[in-house]
Amino acid sequence: MEGADRRLSTLARHLQTSAAGHENATITCSPTSSSSSSGDHSIFANILPAPEDPILDPRGAVFVTVAYNKDPSPVKLNLGVGAYRTEEGKPLVLNVVRRAEQLLVNDRSRVKEYLPIVGFADFNKLSAKLILGADSSPAIKGNLVTTVQCLSGTGSLRVGAEFLAKHYYQRTIYIPNPTWGNHTKIFNLAGLAVKTYRYYDPLTRGLNIQGLLEDLGSAPSGAILLLHACAHNPTGVDPTLEQWEQIRRLIRSKSLLPFFDSAYQGFASGSLDGDAQSVRMFVGDGGECFIAQSYAKNMGLYGERVGALSIVCRTADVASRVESQLKLVIRPMYSSPPIHGASIVSAILKDRNLYNEWTLELKAMADRIITMRKQLFDALCARGTPGDWSHIIKQIGMFTFTGLSTKQVMFMTKEYHIYLTSDGRISMAGLSSRTVPHLADAIHAAVTTIV
Ligand SMILES: Cc1ncc(COP(=O)(O)O)c(C=O)c1O
Structure with a gap:
């Protein structure tokens, strides 16, 4: 006990000294303080409220x-x-989700073993098909895509960001202004420099396509570009298909790397294919891209944290090497993803009746x-x-x-x-x-x- 006390007061002195050099720090108490309120004995007593407060x-x-x-x-x-x-x-809670859960519960052969690092194989294949198009995608046919199950959209973005920070020569990502509040933090924490490109025009309350094209045009070759696949958050403003085509041509001519955030597929227009058109345009041209998918909104699986990261490569060999490195990114973060949500999604995506029921419920929400x-x-x-x-x-x-x-x-x-x-x-x-x-x-x- 005496040793523990000594260690505590050393730690407290250390915390006091480092906090004293911090302009904004307010030390409220420390384990060695003589004041008597109940937080006094916490080694964390000097911690300031986080900005998210x-x-x-x-x-x-x-x-x-x-x-x-x-x-x-x-x-x-x-x-x-x-x-x-x-x-x-x-x-x-969607009816189709309840039905799928019932099927899972009734299936006594199901076990709760760990999933592989990259997640549930069925889920990964079905997710890639959902976003890229069932049979028509040359990327799927040619095994050019590697897909890993991640913790919803946020986790998919984070795994992609960590991979890029480790393996890609360009360390700058351009995100739209404005964008979902978490984007800056996710990419910054992974070690990427975050810059913005013009997106929203407050005067027209629409897309600032001119500003967007100018900003992408002046981005350095190879820079990463975050694009909302559909239903841009927070503005609700999406490029038209013609504008997407302009954006695509510019991105490819400058060898920028598109990173799609697809958090609302099917939820925007009610059509799963319609809301995936931007992504499919980019995959159709044979170039590389990243896609983060979330099932939070379109299946209402918010708390189940189900999502996927797909990386579309130029050859099957590269795709398989990329996957091997993704495993090294994921393993020390959370080892392997959770099983339940991905099982629900797979059950729905692979069964024609459940899939059809899902599309109807999704359309009703939209x-x-x-x-x-x-x-x-x-x-x-x-x-x-x-x-x-x-x-x-x-x-x-x-x-x-x-x-x-x-x-x-x-x-x-x-x-x-x-x-x-x-x-x-x-x-x-x-x-x-x-x-x-x-x-x-x-x-x-x-x-x-x-x-
Ligand atoms: C644009 C965008 N990306 C990603 C997400 C991630 O959501 P989740 O991590 O819940 O899938 C959201 C959620 O609101 C979002 O709006």
């Missing part, structure tokens, strides 16, 4: 949900959260969101709300980037108990026919009160 990150969805939970108002509405809700405002867009647009028109709100029906996917200012958002929260991120992003999936009028009233009041 809701109070320090008032723009984010976490802050929004914390504030929403504290609000006692019966009309409160949370439009910050990026998860699907039913008309009744409830989370949804359609509900599209209907919410139409209802909100109509409600604003009916109120004569100043401004052009057509972007609400033009944008695609889970989110609408409303164009509301931070002050207008704060007004809506204070006066109408409506919670959204301060950049004006609304999760359309959180709306229902019942709550649209309340939101339209709030937007109308915000834009007519705060100009």
Whole structure:
């Protein structure tokens, strides 16, 4: 015990000395401190709250949900959260997922052994087919793709980023401005330099294609380029197919490396093939690319953390060497991925009936969101709300980037108990026919009160 005490006070002295040199550090207590509150004896007493702390990150969805939970108002509405809700405002477990789980439970031959490092082989094959196209993809036919099961979209991006940081000569990744908040952190932590390219034009509330092409045109040859496959988060603005073709030609002519983030396949338009068109264009030209897939939104498997990273190579031999190196990236991170979620996905993707049922349920989710867009647009028109709100029906996917200012958002929260991120992003999936009028009233009041 005495030895342990000595080690503790040495550690405390060390922590105090290093924290003292840190401008912003506030040492509240240490194990050797004589004050008497209960945190005093923690060796972590000098740890500062992380920036993700809701109070320090008032723009984010976490802050929004914390504030929403504290609000006692019966009309409160949370439009910050990026998860699907039913008309009744409830989370949804797809019927097809329940059926697949039942099949798994009934199958007594199933065991809970470790999966291989790269995950469930069936799942990997089926995932590659889902994003690249069942039989038509030359990349699949030629064994040019290596796919590894990862921890949802985030984990797939991270494994891809770690691989690139270790094996690719270019260490800079360009991400769109704006983009999903986690992108910068994922790539930075893997050791890549993150730069942005122009994407959204606040004036048109659409794509800044000119700025995008200029920025990609001046990126160094070989740079990595993060692209949202569809339903860009947070703006809901996607390039048209013609614009994708322009982007593709530029990327290939400059030998940039596309890294697709596909978090919303099927969830955007209701069509799995439609939402994969951008990716398939790039794979169709025979060039290399990375694809991170998530089953969080399109199968509602948020908490199961199911996803896949595919790397499309130019030859089967390279693909197999890439896979061998991916194993070395994955092994020290989490050893091997979890079995349950990937088994659900595989069961659905390989059975024609379950697959068809899934596509119907997926389309129903996408359609509900599209209907919410139409209802909100109509409600604003009916109120004569100043401004052009057509972007609400033009944008695609889970989110609408409303164009509301931070002050207008704060007004809506204070006066109408409506919670959204301060950049004006609304999760359309959180709306229902019942709550649209309340939101339209709030937007109308915000834009007519705060100009
Ligand atoms: C653009 C984008 N990429 C990736 C993800 C990752 O999600 P998950 O890790 O839950 O699959 C999200 C989730 O919101 C997203 O919006």
